[in-house]
Amino acid sequence: MSERGLLIVLSGPSGVGKGTVRKAIFDSEDHDFQYSISMTTRQMREGEVEGVDYYFRTREEFEAMIEAGEMLEYAEYVGNYYGTPLTYVNQTLDEGKDVFLEIEVQGAQQVKDKVPDGVFIFLTPPDLVELKCRIVGRGTDEESVIEERMRVAREEIEMMALYDYAVVNDEVPLAVKRIKRIIASEHFRVDRVIGKYIKMLKEM
Amino acid sequence: MSERGLLIVLSGPSGVGKGTVRKAIFDSEDHDFQYSISMTTRQMREGEVEGVDYYFRTREEFEAMIEAGEMLEYAEYVGNYYGTPLTYVNQTLDEGKDVFLEIEVQGAQQVKDKVPDGVFIFLTPPDLVELKCRIVGRGTDEESVIEERMRVAREEIEMMALYDYAVVNDEVPLAVKRIKRIIASEHFRVDRVIGKYIKMLKEM
Numbered sequence: 001m002s003e004r005g006l007l008i009v010l011s012g013p014s015g016v017g018k019g020t021v022r023k024a025i026f027d028s029e030d031h032d033f034q035y036s037i038s039m040t041t042r043q044m045r046e047g048e049v050e051g052v053d054y055y056f057r058t059r060e061e062f063e064a065m066i067e068a069g070e071m072l073e074y075a076e077y078v079g080n081y082y083g084t085p086l087t088y089v090n091q092t093l094d095e096g097k098d099v100f101l102e103i104e105v106q107g108a109q110q111v112k113d114k115v116p117d118g119v120f121i122f123l124t125p126p127d128l129v130e131l132k133c134r135i136v137g138r139g140t141d142e143e144s145v146i147e148e149r150m151r152v153a154r155e156e157i158e159m160m161a162l163y164d165y166a167v168v169n170d171e172v173p174l175a176v177k178r179i180k181r182i183i184a185s186e187h188f189r190v191d192r193v194i195g196k197y198i199k200m201l202k203e204m
Numbered sequence: 205m206s207e208r209g210l211l212i213v214l215s216g217p218s219g220v221g222k223g224t225v226r227k228a229i230f231d232s233e234d235h236d237f238q239y240s241i242s243m244t245t246r247q248m249r250e251g252e253v254e255g256v257d258y259y260f261r262t263r264e265e266f267e268a269m270i271e272a273g274e275m276l277e278y279a280e281y282v283g284n285y286y287g288t289p290l291t292y293v294n295q296t297l298d299e300g301k302d303v304f305l306e307i308e309v310q311g312a313q314q315v316k317d318k319v320p321d322g323v324f325i326f327l328t329p330p331d332l333v334e335l336k337c338r339i340v341g342r343g344t345d346e347e348s349v350i351e352e353r354m355r356v357a358r359e360e361i362e363m364m365a366l367y368d369y370a371v372v373n374d375e376v377p378l379a380v381k382r383i384k385r386i387i388a389s390e391h392f393r394v395d396r397v398i399g400k401y402i403k404m405l406k407e408m
Binding site for chain 2: 135150157160188190204
């Protein structure tokens with residue numbers, strides 16, 4: 001029985017190490033997901049390959065795709081667009097393969113709106129776990145500094161609330177192991193498998 | 205930071221092998237759950253030990269506990285009560301340990317009503333996956349036989365809908381591995397961890 005693949009979204013605050021964890025997952029031997037290549041309007045850099053590192057497009061081409069509803073998510077960053085084309089993701093999911101996106105939090109929010117049954121994993125900075133030490137510091141900081149840290153922590157926790165899972169990135173191999181287990185387990189969720197049983201019964 | 209433990213409920217249709225899978229989980233080395241011992245009014249059998257195999261109680265004692273709301277779930281089977289006392293489960297969860305229940309489907313329904321944030325795992329017969337072959341058989345069966353098989357399959361699928369996960373018991377070691385992964389992953393669910401972050405922020 002073929003099922004639709006899972007859309008897996010890895011995101012988290014900037015600087016948390018999303019790219020490193022994603023690379024480690026795809027470098028590991030027993031992974032079984034397709035990586036969705038992003039599209040961008042920024043200049044190709046030395047050594048980069050079209051369709052491997054990014055799909056490189058002009059600003060006009062990118063905006064035409066947004067207009068036509070062909071982007072699953074996108075954001076503008078330092079004057080350039082970055083985003084995920086919808087077609088590849090949908091085709092791959094229809095083939096029953098899991099698609100893995102590693103994107104910024106704004107993009108993850110857009111994907112959540114369009115694909116609520118995706119698996120949303122928030123990578124947490126290790127120091128969020130030691131929140132108190134991090135915010136209060138050595139007790140010698142100005143109140144304004146402490147308040148700013150509180151604000152950032154509050155923002156991170158608010159972001160987290162949109163996700164299904166929160167994985168601490170304390171050690172990359174551990175984070176990789178946790179994420180792989182989460183994805184394996186998600187395949188056994190009743191709301192993902194019960195439809196095929198009901199369909200089989202109806203067809204008889 | 206201490207968290208409350210998870211209440212894990214393994215159930216499924218009778219004859220699916222719940223007991224075998226549960227034993228294999230508790231015989232495995234790296235499991236980390238507490239097994240909740242059931243209470244019963246049936247006679248103690250040769251070799252059974254009070255507080256190990258069951259808590260053995262009289263019918264009056266058992267009914268007094270039901271009356272006092274001290275049973276998490278119970279059922280009557282062949283003239284005897286079987287059930288799960290609430291106190292041990294709550295104490296163990298409060299200590300931050302996961303509690304594992306292996307119970308019948310009627311009991312699982314009662315637990316779901318009382319502890320909706322438990323992890324409910326439905327063990328699926330391997331032949332539910334080959335539902336069509338199983339129901340239609342070799343194409344030589346009476347219509348009434350086929351209809352009865354359809355009814356049973358429909359019942360099993362209806363039961364499954366109440367659970368979070370459906371794990372096929374095709375091979376016991378595989379089922380054990382899947383269940384352990386599910387439990388590990390459930391610890392990373394945002395709705396289980398976000399509360400402690402919010403609490404920490406509030407306390408500062």
